[in-house]
Amino acid sequence: MRxxxxxxxxxxxxxxxxxxxxxxxxxxFLARFARRLLSPAVARQHPELxxxxxxxxxxxxxxAVARMRHDDALVFPRGNVFHVPxxxxxxxxxxxxxxxxxxxxxxxxxxSERSAAAADVVLEALHxxxxxxxxxxxxxxxxxxxxxxxxxxxxxxxxxxxxxxxxTAVDTIRAHPLRPSARxxxxxxxxxxxxxxxxxxxxxxxAARRAAVLGFANDAYWFDQAACSSPRTVFLVGxxxxxxxxxxLTLLGEAVAEKGWSVDAAMAVExxxxxxxxxxxxxxxxxxxxxxxxxxxxxxxxxxxxxxWIGAGAFPFAAVESLTDLVPAMTRQDQTVSHFGxxxxxxxxxxxxxxxxxxxxxxxxGSALTFSAIWDGYDLPREFTRLTTVKx
Amino acid sequence: xxxxxxxxKEREPVLLAELSALVAHHRAHCPxxxxxxxxxxxxxxxxxxxxxxxxxxxxKHLVLKSIPDDAVFxxxxxxGTTGEVSRIHLDKQAAATQTRQLGATLRTVLGDKRLPxxxxxxxxxLTDRRSFSARGAGVxxxxxxxxxHVWALDPEGRPDLEAxxxxxxxxGDAPFLIFGFTYLVWLHLYExxxxxxxxxxxxxxxxxxxxxxxxxxxxxPAEFRxxxxxxxxxSRVHNFYGMVExxxxxxxxxxxxxxxxxxxxxxxxxxxxxxxxxxxxxxxxLIEVVSTLPTSYPGNVLLTEDLGVVHGVDDGDWPGKRFSxxxxxxxxxxxxxxxxxxxxxxx
Numbered sequence: 001m002r003x004x005x006x007x008x009x010x011x012x013x014x015x016x017x018x019x020x021x022x023x024x025x026x027x028x029f030l031a032r033f034a035r036r037l038l039s040p041a042v043a044r045q046h047p048e049l050x051x052x053x054x055x056x057x058x059x060x061x062x063x064a065v066a067r068m069r070h071d072d073a074l075v076f077p078r079g080n081v082f083h084v085p086x087x088x089x090x091x092x093x094x095x096x097x098x099x100x101x102x103x104x105x106x107x108x109x110x111x112s113e114r115s116a117a118a119a120d121v122v123l124e125a126l127h128x129x130x131x132x133x134x135x136x137x138x139x140x141x142x143x144x145x146x147x148x149x150x151x152x153x154x155x156x157x158x159x160x161x162x163x164x165x166x167x168t169a170v171d172t173i174r175a176h177p178l179r180p181s182a183r184x185x186x187x188x189x190x191x192x193x194x195x196x197x198x199x200x201x202x203x204x205x206x207a208a209r210r211a212a213v214l215g216f217a218n219d220a221y222w223f224d225q226a227a228c229s230s231p232r233t234v235f236l237v238g239x240x241x242x243x244x245x246x247x248x249l250t251l252l253g254e255a256v257a258e259k260g261w262s263v264d265a266a267m268a269v270e271x272x273x274x275x276x277x278x279x280x281x282x283x284x285x286x287x288x289x290x291x292x293x294x295x296x297x298x299x300x301x302x303x304x305x306x307x308x309w310i311g312a313g314a315f316p317f318a319a320v321e322s323l324t325d326l327v328p329a330m331t332r333q334d335q336t337v338s339h340f341g342x343x344x345x346x347x348x349x350x351x352x353x354x355x356x357x358x359x360x361x362x363x364x365x366g367s368a369l370t371f372s373a374i375w376d377g378y379d380l381p382r383e384f385t386r387l388t389t390v391k392x
Numbered sequence: 393x394x395x396x397x398x399x400x401k402e403r404e405p406v407l408l409a410e411l412s413a414l415v416a417h418h419r420a421h422c423p424x425x426x427x428x429x430x431x432x433x434x435x436x437x438x439x440x441x442x443x444x445x446x447x448x449x450x451x452k453h454l455v456l457k458s459i460p461d462d463a464v465f466x467x468x469x470x471x472g473t474t475g476e477v478s479r480i481h482l483d484k485q486a487a488a489t490q491t492r493q494l495g496a497t498l499r500t501v502l503g504d505k506r507l508p509x510x511x512x513x514x515x516x517x518l519t520d521r522r523s524f525s526a527r528g529a530g531v532x533x534x535x536x537x538x539x540x541h542v543w544a545l546d547p548e549g550r551p552d553l554e555a556x557x558x559x560x561x562x563x564g565d566a567p568f569l570i571f572g573f574t575y576l577v578w579l580h581l582y583e584x585x586x587x588x589x590x591x592x593x594x595x596x597x598x599x600x601x602x603x604x605x606x607x608x609x610x611x612x613p614a615e616f617r618x619x620x621x622x623x624x625x626x627s628r629v630h631n632f633y634g635m636v637e638x639x640x641x642x643x644x645x646x647x648x649x650x651x652x653x654x655x656x657x658x659x660x661x662x663x664x665x666x667x668x669x670x671x672x673x674x675x676x677x678l679i680e681v682v683s684t685l686p687t688s689y690p691g692n693v694l695l696t697e698d699l700g701v702v703h704g705v706d707d708g709d710w711p712g713k714r715f716s717x718x719x720x721x722x723x724x725x726x727x728x729x730x731x732x733x734x735x736x737x738x739x
Contacts, residue, residue: 265665265678266723269697273447279431280424280454287431292666297431 001150004111005126006140011108012157017138019104021075021385022065025132026101031058036125046118048222049125052091055371056098064102064373064381073387077104079159081384084173086165087112093141094122095371096162096380101139103384108154109141152176160185160383185383187228187376190335191307192368194219194231195323196248198238200341212340213251215366219338221261221293222369224312229336229361229368233305233316237323237342245296245317246288253290256313263293263312271295271311278306284316302329323350330358335376337361338368395496395655396644396710403712407440407659410684411692415443418690421458425690441661441670445680448478448637448694457481457689468529470636478637486688490640491536493685497642497655498537500710501630502596508563509538510556510595512572512581514545527573527601529636534598538569544581551584560590567594573601574631578611586623593625600632600642617649633698633717637691641683646709652717653710658683660715662702663695676701676718697721 019026036042037053054060068075081100085093097109111119123141144150155161155176163173164187174184194216201209220230236244263271275297278284283306286298299305299318302325306316320326323346337359339347347362360377363370373380398406415437419426429444437443450456453476457464463483470478482490517528535541542559546552559568570592572581577599585592597620613631621627633652634642643652643660654660661680662671671677679700686692699718708714 262666266697266721268665269447269449269678269695269721272695273449273453276428276431276446276450277453279428280450280456282427284431285427286433292668 001142001144001147004123004141004143005136006138006142007136011140011142012153015106015138017106017134019077019101019106019134019138021068021077021104022102023104025134026104027058027061027065029129029131029135030056030061030098030102033125033129034058036129037122042121042125046121048091049118049121051370052094052122055095061102064099067373067379067381068103068385070387073389075385075387077106078384078386079105080157081105081107081160081162082154082158083107083109083162084164084169085109085111085162086169087114091118091122092164092371093119096164097139097141099373099380100160100162100384103381105160105384106138107140108158110151110154111141111143113143113145115143148176158182163187185378189333190228190376191333192229192231192336192338193305193326193334194234194338194365195326195340195342196234196236196244197339197341197346198236198241198244200238201244201248204341209247210251210255212365213248214255215364216338216340217252217255217259217261218366219368220315221256221259221313224263224267225314226309226312227369231315231336231338231368232307232309233299233318235302235305235326236317236319237321237326239321241319245298249288249290249294249296249315252315253294256293257291261293267312268292271314274306274310275314278304278310278316302326305329307333323347324353326350327353330354332358334358335360336363336368338363338365340365393496394500394710395493395657396500396653396712398656399711400705400713403654403656403659404440407657407682407684408437408443411440411443411682412437414684414687414692415690417687418458418692422456422690424454425456425458440659440682443682443693445693445695446690448635448696451478451480451637451689451691452476455479455481456691459483459688463688468636468639480637480639480691481689482639483688486686489687490685491533492640493655493657494533494640494642495537497644498598500644501598501628501647502537502569503567506537506539507567507569507596508540508542508559509535509569509571510542510544510559510581511535512544512570512576512599514547514549515543516547516549530573530600531571533639534571538571544572545576551580553584553588556581556585556590557588560592564591564594567596570595570597570599570626572597572599574599574616575601578609578616582620582624582626591625592620593627595626596628596630597626598630598632600634614650635681635694635696637694638681638683638686640685641681643681643715646714648709650716651703651708651714653708653714654712656712657685660700660702660713662700662715665721671702673702673704678721679715679717 034053034056037049043050083096093109097107100107155178159182162185163170166189170186170188275287275295283304284297285300288296293313295314297316299316302318302320305318351362434444464481465484466482466487468480513531542555544556617629620629631645632642641658643654646653659682662677663680664671665678676699679696679698682693699721700715702713702715705713
């Protein structure tokens, strides 16, 4: 086992260190760490770390701590938390770890051997941040290979196990039993969508349309459209959608070119394989290539919307009359719906009609990837704490 | 009669006409193919490079054939490293054509007579039908072009020096055929023959299978040829490039080495992987392989995941384009929250 952060040693050994919910030593550490992430050099090289730094600035930390408070109970750390983040989104592990640390938990984060460059930058920043010694003794980040014994020991040690990385990861890790009192917090495979109001688009001026498309491009291209909250299919909502998809794709091509994003050759081939697959079965009836980075697909209907990843910059389009027409197609697997051109009432009515059966987040274009303390339907600060009631 | 006869100028119009007719044929008989072309808005092509291409990997995801089920004579499968395999459907006529054209292509360098043949492989690869792979199919397919076959490897895949010595004692004084995958030839024939002081100067080597395993040992193609000639006298060496998805079509290295050539019924187009436009001579890109042989499935124009470059046109051993394969397209770095990504891109 390789220690990437924190004091080396037997991580499952009982500890007498105690942290409180919103412990000042943790708050200080996270605030200093956030400042490093927000430094221009880091933010320029890894913009996603800038977002992380923003999430961890003092005002946000105070808000997260406030969310942990409870009127009717005393709030304590949950205890030992074992985090298994995905290998290929570099920053997720920091969000869930930071919230858990803020709640005063002892944390062990398993960082994948396949972790990418941004993870190294995060670890460097953690090391460079001045810390009370208690931080290193209670917060550990480790890398180990396919070692079931270690996963089993950590599973037996923890009070809460946080598993990111999709259905397969959840099933694999779940093979290791937890203590009877412990529980899992799981982040399985998710699908996310975009909804675009046709009337809203028509009344928007060119600048507003461009801004919307730019936000959408950020949501889609930052993680090659493979983040769980990245939009996969665009639903055009409203009467007479003719021409909207074409204009959207043209603007998207411009936005992507402006940002200098490109789809590499292997991805571009991948995209054709999947797009042709959809065409071959009749799920897609039209294909349009706006440069290499943007491919539009016309779907034969809402039910043809693919739930699997089909490639960086492949956007199926389907038209519906109203948001409520989408309700039957949404499932528990669906996470984020990013929107443009709707009124707050329309969006609220959509959420109410969904009734919690699907879709956890409804956010404007450009915010799909913005992490929040409420994620995948969980109030994370609450999940990382436990409550004690006292009646006198 | 050679199949390397047509200049690019002669070849293009013939191929365009035949391939356009095949596109129409496949559209009429393979509905999924027709739906793909309809979605792309394809109507007609005025050049070979304008013909609609399919990613070769599509044959791992979809059943694409232009013949009814009861006409399927043979289903070929590619070697699948991740469990995914291409399935190529042939009817009797297509199977016969591919064998005939493969033979015609090889006769260019082997001559009209069947030669004694040394197979640089192990009989073992044919015995397990479940693992019967492109390698097995390749060896079996090639075996029909030789006679008095001897395996150069024992059933465990180790060099069988006595078998090779025996073969050379019987046939080493006149032309003979050697076939094997490039890295097997290097590791299990060349090195063994060199150390044992064998004379392979009457051999004609046909080899394929890529250079990846040799690149790890720092053996570039030119070095491969040079050392075979210098150390074991093997100077007639022909690499070829081909794939199960376009069975029967091989792009064969010319006598002077260094370039692959297209038989008259085939061609290659090198594409810029960003604009998808045809690359000019000298510019590398993705290799599209074009052949008139696939009549039972829509595999006439396939975009491979190999990188290549055209070195010249009508300026080499044989007419037409001459090109090299530069290696596999590097896989993209995986990103994403979940493993759906990986399952979507398994290849």
